[in-house]
Amino acid sequence: MRIRLKPIDQQTIVITGASSGNGLAAALEAARRGAAVVLVARNGKSLERIERDIVASGGRATSVAVDVASRGAAEEIVAKAVADFGGFDSWVNNAAAGVYGTLEQVPVEDHERIFAVNYFGTLYACLAAARHLKERGGGAIVNVGSILGDRAIIQQGPYSASKHAIQGLTDTLRMELEHQGAGISVTLVKPGGCGTPYPEHARNYMDNPPRIPQPLYHPDIIADAILFACTHRKRSIYVGGGGVAASLVGQLAPRITDLVMEAIGTRMQQEPGDAGDPAMRDNLYRPKADGEVSGTQKNWVRRSSVAVALQKPSRGMWLGAAAAIGAAALVAARIGKAGEAER
Template identity: 60%
Template sequence: VEPAEFLDRDVSDMAAVERVAAVAVEEFGGFDSWVNNAGAGTYGTLEQVPVADHRRVFDVNYFGVLHGSLVAARHLRGRGGAIINLGSILSDRAIVEQGPYCATKHAVQALTDTLRMELEQEGANISVTLIKPGAIDTPFPEHARNFMDQPPRLPPPLYAPSVVADAVLFACETPRRTLYAGGGGLMSSLLSRAAPRLSDKIMELVGTVAQQKPDDPGDPARRDNLYEPRVDALRGSQDVHARKSSTVLQAQKLHPAILLLGVVGAGIAVALSRPKDTSR
């Protein structure tokens, strides 16, 4: 197993992110993949969340990704490689009680698309991938600053962190524009595009019911990580089975031509299975 170097840094500080890259160069001679994954969040309405906390979520989730992307691009321009940004299914649509987080993930999607185009114009051999996880079994709800009446929770279906790690590793080795980590997230995104008003109503219901733990006072000893890092948990506290694989992610790994052939083949099979009209 290759040795690893651990640094505790605030990604909202550009100088701190530059130091991370410098250590990678000093210790390992450089890097060919860079993953922007740091994140923070809040639970509560837009009015409940103080403006200072709105800004802090943007400092971490948006400016952290911006800092990392710029630092990584400077290093990779001369050698090629991959930049992987962690978005969310909430990059595609919003949900109540997580407004600041949703706004940052929409911004991260725009940033990632812009970076990809600019590097392409330069002729840089750098792939830029946006990964959109669904609900992942991490302590995100426990570490988010909460203004709701009950402790927050993630709505099902829930996926293990290894599903996202699988997507990240694949993106490091294989250029892809976007990868969905979890089928639930993809279905939510497709529904939002096809029926936005219906999707609004569903997200209103999910946001107010499925995002809270009823009759749970929460853990008074646990604190959020909005302004300071926390290491009190690796997994979430939800008593829900987390899926360890995603069929949707595995399908996205297929070569686009193979995937297209599969779709065409499925369409032909459906057409052939229809009963023929034998009436005269």
């Protein structure tokens, strides 16, 4: 079955982790562009406020307060989307939990919780979304991974491992649905550092408050990439040139990257004296203060990403690139013929 994705203003989009950060940014932008949004997170009070704000602004929204790590949560989300909007066209798996510390410092229970949210929450959602979209005739599943799925970072082992797992899950799901002719696009969005409340929300076992190393990109950029994946068939989208560079260097020179990480990786992820809003701290097992797109630490964030722009060229850009390649090939052929004549 050919994959046909609707314009944003004709879609209903499910977004998990929609109470803060990238998920909230994606939900607000989707609603602004005319989509109906199904907001999913654990913090029911924050979701209710966000839903009210969207509706008051003329948008369409509903919300489901569930823990995506719980079995049955995905089916509850599907039921809510069907009841309120007749179903959905795209499902965005953005919900994630984080922890800072060495593998030895982090208790096994916390490792398990990270995988319960990040991997199994995504797995449950992918299976439920695929079932619904097959019946609906197609759509999009967008998983939000990380450049840490390409290259692990010191002090975030459990999170890095879970994002590696999501890479494998996403690739497998894409192949299986394509083989079945399901008409479902499967995209992995890979952000670099984002200016979200992630450091405040993460559990921390380091001596100083955690931070995300620069360069940081505003959540609106990640939201734009997510919504592009809801309307265009893409295998993956990297967000942020810094993340692309880190991923490439990590794969091309892994040993050197190891040594750099060992030398400065811990220091790069610590922010002495700036822990952000204490009410947000550590939401690993239960929700804390929520409802913000950006983090509360004092960080400079980039408002644009050339990397994202280059990964979603217009048809005109593709035609221009093809014409340039054709012209270059023609010139090369003529030069080659001239060289043969001289010989």
